[in-house]
Amino acid sequence: MVVALKPSLAPRPLLSPDRADRSIRSDCERCSARTISVCGAVDDPDLQRLGALAEVIKLEPGAVLIREGEPAPHVFNITGGSLRVYKLLPDGRRQITGFLFAGDFLGLAIGETYVFSAEAMEVSTVCRFRKGPFRALVAGSPPLEHMLLHRTSHELAAAQNQMLLLGRKTAIERMASFLLDLPGHDPSRPTAPGHVRLPMKRGEIADYLGLTIETVSRVLTRMKVKGLISIPSQNELIVERPERLRQHASGEV
């Protein structure tokens, strides 16, 4: 059973970061700033029980996992790939509220129906839990509950950063912030410093940053011309001047 978690629990023994097929991810990007994997026998009985509850689902690119407004019987944990989470207005305007990667939870919010939609951006795998048993198990396991609170608090802090971005930053500041933040969320195989993997299309970046496709494209071009970044291919990008980008991200230019 595959379960990917990013608990904030006491440190676990560090083993090889490979063998994702039977690994439990254990990290806390804001606390310990690293993604580690714990493989082999799982010592925590709660995590084992959690794994026993799970049902593994594989998603093709574009597959819809959650549709806003529909009944919400499940909680999900992403074990591989990446998903976009978004909300829609009736006329089709879309705001992507987050990109999720391996280890992230989805659908924790209390309520009868989902309040957002979620789709796979690439081939992805998720663990699905029925809400009732999941809640029951969590309620009976303080460490699990604590981990969820910890992660949700982090997400809330990230959401506040995004509000600052959407409410007050210019297009280039938004893009700079995005390019600097993205690698920290994506636990996929360690990339060279400055190297950013872009599993999402321009339109998704636009809907995440509250811009249009055209503006995203223009800003990237401007950054390229300025020598801040280079774009070897559509799906990857290299930050050439991280310090200058950081200045842009915080509005100091």
Added chain:
Amino acid sequence: MVVALKPSLAPRPLLSPDRADRSIRSDCERCSARTISVCGAVDDPDLQRLGALAEVIKLEPGAVLIREGEPAPHVFNITGGSLRVYKLLPDGRRQITGFLFAGDFLGLAIGETYVFSAEAMEVSTVCRFRKGPFRALVAGSPPLEHMLLHRTSHELAAAQNQMLLLGRKTAIERMASFLLDLPGHDPSRPTAPGHVRLPMKRGEIADYLGLTIETVSRVLTRMKVKGLISIPSQNELIVERPERLRQHASGEV
């Protein structure tokens, strides 16, 4: 000892909503849609212990409770009044990420320093807890931890709504959303239907909605001319056409 909580625990006996001096607020606005107060003897020993940890602080309007970037030794619970929570860019641009009222928690996010600032908008009272003992108590009390997770999840859902607002809504849509949402967050004395208390100034509304003061003023005027609202005084507002306002809020006009 004054403690204001909005736990998602099992229902408690409903008593008089007054006597705020010794009350424990107990509600779940999104689940049960009402704010109730439980007064008199507190039966939950965890809440009593929480109360014993608290230190009551009174804030004058404009008083700074939390400054972004400073060490974060405390967790707060608001027992009266209202606070604004915000983030700043170096050049002074401000994004207010939320308005907090009685029952709300503040400073839960894990980290060495606060990642936002908070100021009182009116005369307010808060309970202050040192983080260590607070965490210890919460860790030892599953119901408390559960309540915090529940509340944080709600805040996260609200934050996602705000991202949709900031990223994709027009000025009038933002204002309409704001006027409809605000009463649901403010548990202060029950107001007549359609009646909205505005404890914040225009500049704060602007910084919450990602607009300027002038745009806020213009939009309110437009709404007034259209007959959607009326403004008896600077600090209060009456929604005359809730259904039309709701259409605007969801972008259907």
Added chain:
DNA sequence: CGCAGTGTTGAGACGCTTCAACTCACGTGG
């Protein structure tokens, strides 16, 4: 009465969006 803080209104400027044309990469089939 005068002052300061707050809110409103107007005119022009600006940044992003909209609309449209074009390029590029990739896959398919004649």
Added chain:
DNA sequence: CCACGTGAGTTGAAGCGTCTCAACACTGCG
């Protein structure tokens, strides 16, 4: 092997919504 089609991305020109700057109105208070 190349013509063709499609989806994604880029670039240009014009439009529009909000911002900026400025003047004015209102309120409360010493």
